[in-house]
Amino acid sequence: MAAAAVSGEAYKYVVVGGGTCGCVLADRLTEDKANSVLVLEAGTGKHRDKNIKVPVGILRLFRSAFDWQYETEREEHAGDRGIYLARGKVLGGSSCLNAMLYTRGASADYNSWGVKGWSAEEVLPYFRRSEGNRNLPAGDYHGKDGAYSVEFVRYKNPLHKLFHEACLQAGLPTNDDFNNWSRSQEGLGAFQCAQKFGRRVTAASSYLKRAMKRKNLAIETQAHATRVLFDGDKAIGVEYVKDGEKQVAKIQQGGEVLMCGGAINSPQLLLLSGVGPADHLQAKGVPVVKDLQGVGANLQDQPAVTVMSDVGKPISITDDIFKKGSTKVRPSAALKWLLFGRGPLTSPGCDHGGFLKTKADLPEADLQIRFVPGRAETPDGVQAYRNIGDSGQFNSGVTVQVIGCRPKSRGHLKLKSSDPFEKPEIVVNYLDEQEDVRTLVRGVEIARTILAQDSFKGTVTKEVFPGPSTSGEQSVQQYISSSVHSANAIAGTCKMGEGDDAVVDNNLRVKGLKSLRVVDTSVMPSVPGGQLASVAVMIAEKAADMILQKA
Template identity: 35%
Template sequence: MADYDYIIVGAGTAGCVLARRLSEDPRVRVLLLEAGGGDTHPYLRMPLGFMKALRTPRFTWPYWSEPEAQTGNRRVPIPRGRVIGGSSSINGMFHIRGHRGDYDEWRDLGCSGWGYDDVLPYFKRSETSWRGEGPYHGGDGPVQLSRIRNVGLFEEELRQAYADAGYPLTEDYDGEDQEGFGPGQITVDKRGRRASAARAYLTAEVRARPNLVILTRALTERLLFASERVSGVVVRHGGAVHEITAGEVILSAGAYNTPQLMMLSGLGPEAHLREHGIPVRADLARVGQDLLEHPRLDLVYQAARPETFSRQLRWDRAALSALRWWVSGTGPFSSHVCSGSAQLRVTEGVDRPDIQILSSPVAIRADLWFPGLTPPPPHAFYASICLLHPKSRGHMELRSASITDAPKVFLNLLGDDEDVATLRRGLQAARHVYGMPTQAALMAHELQPGAPLQTDAEIDAAIRAQAGVTQHPAGTCRMGVDDAAVLTPDLRVRGVAGLRVADASIMPTIPGSNINAAVLMIGEKAADLIKGAA
């Protein structure tokens, strides 16, 4: 008899959803494994702590991409959450589902049951929206969503600039009108605390269920097999190695770690596995392939006056804000420093937004400062210009046959020239908006990529030299109905019994959004698929 009915590898966004939903049946025994630790640190609870959390190795898999010629042989940081809650515990908390066409595209690729109308109920089931329950939003789900508190963030000035520039406005980019400039929405609860997947789904009541076991600091090394069937996992925990069996194993370790674990277990491209001396159990050629990421370009302006959020980062003001957040869950550290999000079409003929612009009245690397000891951060306005539907696909592969060696990640960022051209059009659109009177009055001059860069060739060179990513990896174990797909649409690994995948790696294409909302939906739908309720 197996030790558990289900073993979930990875307590990230989807893993936390699965642990809660599968353990709702008291007859089912569930084990949730997480390589990282707990999530009680203030960096992981305070909304404005996310930039600190991203840079703290104890909370992350501190991964870097491999150098590639088309981006100047730079290594790009790609940290992933290594803590209960996964990347939902360290991310920027934006909650944007993407356009309905993103999910209809999955359906049209053969993934029946994954169209927009199919997945909307799972989006709604996951959330308690600040808007209240309605046709597009849930009113009693685990994840609390809040509108960004916009005091002092110049939201109205930016809204007017988008209107003056001729772009549409929307009050709800997850609702009927999914295009244009709208208010920022984040996973923060009414007490001003981050609503990570762990805090939302693994409440004290859920953790107390006798049929749910959660192990942190438990590193899964490989899968166990009984004949041709996955029968469990090998886990390092508490200084010892354990073999734990299950009726079914669900990998929810993320777009890098899920394919790594599959390949270390003999499931992947045959030639690559043999290079590392790994016995091949199933030749799955596309495991680790088809990697998708959202490229990002930063647009930064020097502020005309010292009125940006940098004022809040002087140590004494910051200390008072942190205390206010701790006591009452209010104040500038209880939300996000974002003036709003714009989902725009900048390419002729596209049927949905292809660029996202997130704007903030603060430099992205701004930090606390101490008068007389450290210089203050510059007063700046920052916009992240994100390419929503990249044509370039990368891949990841093993560095060695050890789970402790980080995988090699080849982003192939900007590998397709059309991706560069779309980002250029995105930059031109953002410059146009920031040139409108309500914004121009706030700006002194462009710092990055630099006002002198005006020709297509100059801008394209700057994009290749400066572009990064938004930490949205997806697609490395994609589902589909073609012979190359790793998963079937019910998330089973092709040709391998007893194994499913539920995380961002299943995506056949990447949604035009910050993908945490989509991964919550995947967790909710995966639970129904596993229980036979979908």
């Protein structure tokens, strides 16, 4: 078991944030016994909680103690609503409460970054090194020996087959491997997920678990970082609060502070530390260490809406999990998972889906479809699933989540005050760009087309959301504005690159400062068209090599 921090001791590396990237770095850096590493995690260390281990437990994790429970400011183009953003507050971070989908995006996503060392060809070895694929053979695009286990979901619901048949009937392309970069990402099929024997795999259960056996790793949970400490332009440590007491973690000569807080926490901590737009810092009473205009800018997220219909037969996932009229899990479902790692409890919710182009001339798919063999009770889609067990509402249904996977809209993150415990101002600007709206409008049309195919006749009874009265482009746009929510792909707020708007260079070093790097999804210049957990793992794997090689 990793030790707790020792007061006054200096470490070679202080990792701020024990989330997805922080866990990978903790493992890779401690492989060398000469490296002492301290991980500071603001959340809990209970990454083995049953609701994390059981994939369908995702229903219970949102807005829980494992979640930072962020919310945007009122979004102008989203019905003047604040939008909930789920972010992991536990060792393992958001890999503990995401949908587990293992999709990297397309090779063109990485080439479009235009950053030296980060082309598709240059990042692919780190995807392969991290991946432990249990279904697909090792080769040019997959690894089998990596720490991050990947497999097809082991739950089969009759609605999955109907969905697949409906996609064929609608003339939509299919794809049996979304991560094979030798061909287009476009098509629909079964997702692979970060699971092993039907159990959720997190960065904590894979990377950190083995690192915790090493004596050169220390971990502090419930340790809220308040600022990075500097001597001139050089980072020398991190100030944090634990049990109400202010403490300091120092780095050794030649050591580094590695910021792994994610695309919300990392820019916030930089700003609190005096690194960011000088005028903003001065307005908040924060002494300026380095004027970097890009800190907190370029914020982006994938917008999502749902199309939901009732099913006239008790064959949805909630029927498989819960006793009729009860909130208790069926013993058969529990035993299938416990003994064999199979059954409905292995489902992350959205087991099937894929990527589609809303216009034929697009270079890459701009739309992601996720099919859920169940019904959410509100237009907020997957955000509502966690309430199912409490509400007693077990109407059978199907949900198609429609996601703009390569959004054009950009927002920002700023401080509300110099108080490190006050959540920052988050403005995503959902639907600010008309192209994002058009993508979702077309996505709703496609989802409706799928559910209207012959394979669903006699099964799908009526549309619940948007509902039959929502017809015509203007009406659909109004529905999208009133119900758009986050697909939890927050990125970009510490952009990597060479321009004046960049925060870190291609080695992830904060520009103009020494002994400080950012290693998380905030460094992405743009969001890849997929889910970010696998990308975060890749970034951390690549960063570990850079750090150890003193790049």
